[in-house]
Amino acid sequence: MLALLFILFAGLAIGCAVSMVVQRNPLYSAISLIGVFIALACLYVTLAAPFIAAVQVIVYAGAIMVLVVFVIMLLNVEDEERRPLRLRSLIPIAVMLAAALFAEAVFIIFFVQANPKTPAHTVSDIGMTSSIGGGLFTTYLLPFEITSILLLMAIVGAITLARTGGLLSPRAVVVPGAQVFAREMLDREKYIDDLTPVTTHSTEEAEKLLGLEHKDQSPKT
Amino acid sequence: MEDLKHLGLLIIGMLIAFTVVMTMVAYTVLAERRVLGFIQGRLGPNRVGPGGLLQPLADLLKFIFKEDIVPDKSTRFVYFLAPIIATTAALMTMVVYPFGPEVNLPVLGAVRLVIARFDVALLYVLGVTSIGVYGIALAGWSSNNKYSLMGGLRAASQMISYELALGLGLIGVVLQSGTLDLYSIVEQQAGHLGISGWNLIWVQPLGFIIYLIAAIAETNRVPFDLPEAETELVAGFHTEYSAMKFALFFLAEYVNMFTVSMLATTLFLGGWNGPFVHQLPWLGVFYFLGKVCFFLFFYIWLRGTLPRFRFDQLMTFGWKYLVPAAIINIVLTATLQWLGVFDYFSQFLKTSTGWGG
Numbered sequence: 001m002l003a004l005l006f007i008l009f010a011g012l013a014i015g016c017a018v019s020m021v022v023q024r025n026p027l028y029s030a031i032s033l034i035g036v037f038i039a040l041a042c043l044y045v046t047l048a049a050p051f052i053a054a055v056q057v058i059v060y061a062g063a064i065m066v067l068v069v070f071v072i073m074l075l076n077v078e079d080e081e082r083r084p085l086r087l088r089s090l091i092p093i094a095v096m097l098a099a100a101l102f103a104e105a106v107f108i109i110f111f112v113q114a115n116p117k118t119p120a121h122t123v124s125d126i127g128m129t130s131s132i133g134g135g136l137f138t139t140y141l142l143p144f145e146i147t148s149i150l151l152l153m154a155i156v157g158a159i160t161l162a163r164t165g166g167l168l169s170p171r172a173v174v175v176p177g178a179q180v181f182a183r184e185m186l187d188r189e190k191y192i193d194d195l196t197p198v199t200t201h202s203t204e205e206a207e208k209l210l211g212l213e214h215k216d217q218s219p220k221t
Numbered sequence: 222m223e224d225l226k227h228l229g230l231l232i233i234g235m236l237i238a239f240t241v242v243m244t245m246v247a248y249t250v251l252a253e254r255r256v257l258g259f260i261q262g263r264l265g266p267n268r269v270g271p272g273g274l275l276q277p278l279a280d281l282l283k284f285i286f287k288e289d290i291v292p293d294k295s296t297r298f299v300y301f302l303a304p305i306i307a308t309t310a311a312l313m314t315m316v317v318y319p320f321g322p323e324v325n326l327p328v329l330g331a332v333r334l335v336i337a338r339f340d341v342a343l344l345y346v347l348g349v350t351s352i353g354v355y356g357i358a359l360a361g362w363s364s365n366n367k368y369s370l371m372g373g374l375r376a377a378s379q380m381i382s383y384e385l386a387l388g389l390g391l392i393g394v395v396l397q398s399g400t401l402d403l404y405s406i407v408e409q410q411a412g413h414l415g416i417s418g419w420n421l422i423w424v425q426p427l428g429f430i431i432y433l434i435a436a437i438a439e440t441n442r443v444p445f446d447l448p449e450a451e452t453e454l455v456a457g458f459h460t461e462y463s464a465m466k467f468a469l470f471f472l473a474e475y476v477n478m479f480t481v482s483m484l485a486t487t488l489f490l491g492g493w494n495g496p497f498v499h500q501l502p503w504l505g506v507f508y509f510l511g512k513v514c515f516f517l518f519f520y521i522w523l524r525g526t527l528p529r530f531r532f533d534q535l536m537t538f539g540w541k542y543l544v545p546a547a548i549i550n551i552v553l554t555a556t557l558q559w560l561g562v563f564d565y566f567s568q569f570l571k572t573s574t575g576w577g578g
Contacts (some may be wrong), residue, residue: 027299027362034355041348054344063353064380069355070377073362128340129401137569 006045013039026072030065037061051129232293232335238315239317243509247277253521260525262512288463292365295461299363304462304469307356313349315491317342318483319404321368321493321505334493334506335404343401345482347388350439352501354380356473357441357448364461372457375532376441376448382539383438383445389547390431393554394488397424397563407492411499427550429489436481438539440474442520444527447535451549483509555576 016035023029037060044053136144251266251273258265267273291300321334339345354377361373398406410419436446448458459470486492490512493505530538557563 025296027296027359031299031302031355031359038352050339050341051344054341054348057348058344058351062348062354062384066351066354066358066377066381069358070374073358073374073377089517104335129344 002046009039009042030069030072034061034065051132230332233337235316238320238336242479244313246479249475249517251276256521257525284465284468289464294365296363299359303356303360303363304466307353307473308469310356311347311355311473311480314346317345317403318487319407319492320509322498322502324502338402338404338502341401342403343391343395351384356577360462360518361458366461368454369458369460372448373455379445379447379535380439382536383435386431386539386543386547387435387439389544389551390428390435393425393428393550396554396558403487405530407487407494410491411494419489425489429548431547431550432485435543436485440477440481442478443524444530445535446529447532450529472482478517482513485516486512
């Protein structure tokens with residue numbers, strides 16, 4: 001039963017992975033990648049790690065890939081053209097790397113089969129939420145905190161880059177998709193290179209940002 | 222033999238839950254139209270069957286026999302995939318909700334009225350819900366229509382934003398009960414007469430409000446229905462969908478409403494708990510569905526009452542008020558838990574007359 005499920009989901013994962021590389025439309029690639037993540041999550045469940053499976057779906061398939069799909073939709077990317085390969089010298093290196101990876105996999109499989117070890121816990125409570133939480137906050141507290149600080153640095157870096165990139169005024173707040181302008185409004189010459197969505201609080205503010213003037217504005221007193 | 226019994230129970234449970242939920246969803250649509258009619262001083266559909274009771278059936282027949290129009294320049298595969306994702310993601314969460322306590326069935330013996338009970342049920346619900354975004358976003362993209370695209374983009378950004386507040390709002394309950402298993406969370410809410418143990422009033426009032434607001438936004442209902450704002454976007458992400466494919470989106474929206482109500486009932490209103498449940502276990506099912514119906518009515522009531530948000534208001538509200546409030550709730554709950562205030566309260570409130578106690 002488990003073997004059947006493994007073959008099903010592993011096949012799905014490999015199929016989606018191949019499709020992700022082969023597809024020319026970026027959105028199809030993204031959908032294939034989501035398929036890979038979901039198939040992997042199913043494999044985690046069969047390996048008695050339900051927490052990792054749930055987190056895999058929530059974080060990768062549910063959050064990161066939504067952002068990727070969002071960006072693809074926002075930029076409305078067309079099909080990539082099939083170009084001839086420019087760097088033909090890379091092909092032998094790629095083949096060698098693939099062979100090395102394959103050799104590693106074969107080695108690990110034979111090594112594990114030669115030295116079978118009984119797992120430390122025969123009853124599999126190791127994938128359960130409480131044991132993972134306990135481990136994170138006791139034994140592995142330092143790596144956990146370091147990872148958190150690393151992520152915080154990434155956030156701060158992103159904000160710094162977004163603020164001083166020179167695309168927007170320092171007071172502008174960038175929120176993905178908060179304000180999507182019609183293409184006709186954006187196709188003015190002076191704004192042709194600035195398509196970053198900007199949060200505005202009123203139509204007047206948006207028009208001011210875009211350099212448009214109200215033609216028949218009633219005088220404000 | 223034990224495995225076979227388990228499998229049989231699983232299939233029967235899914236069939237019954239599916240039938241009950243689908244029937245209730247169909248009648249929610251009718252109830253929405255009738256209640257909205259009442260709120261707006263008109264009648265609503267009352268011609269098909271006694272009091273309009275056969276209206277869902279008539280609607281279904283109409284959906285089936287309508288012409289199915291596919292836009293010429295749509296991205297075919299994704300266009301067909303989107304409603305499937307939306308409906309599947311909506312229906313998948315149904316299996317983890319505890320519909321009732323342990324009951325005695327004639328042949329099968331003691332059976333818990335929950336289809337699948339596992340360690341990470343709450344995370345499973347959040348994960349499957351977050352997959353549901355793709356249905357709407359991809360529908361908007363593949364229709365090759367600018368209004369659809371706008372609707373899809375709005376849906377994606379709105380759902381990412383409010384998912385955070387939703388998840389953070391639930392952490393209070395998880396801290397409180399120390400488990401992600403929905404069945405145990407419900408069992409812990411048994412109190413005096415099955416009421417005093419509810420998470421809602423006694424321990425998680427802020428979390429409940431945050432969850433309720435974020436859940437409305439997650440299901441794209443008024444006042445957060447910007448992805449299908451008809452005054453600006455024709456019909457939003459499903460502008461180009463017709464016949465049964467539109468019906469699937471429609472179904473997904475109402476099933477989502479239903480599952481979100483079930484989660485609110487399970488986590489905050491004590492699930493099946495209520496007076497006399499420990500004498501008559503079957504009462505639990507009616508309490509559970511009754512509480513869910515209350516939430517559904519609340520949704521309809523809101524729709525008849527509130528106007529729609531503007532998009533920047535929606536984003537400001539989500540990020541600047543709801544998320545900080547949820548974080549405050551987490552810190553507050555953790556501190557009170559650490560100080561042992563909740564234990565004192567629960568000894569005070571949860572007397573030994575609780576279900577199973």
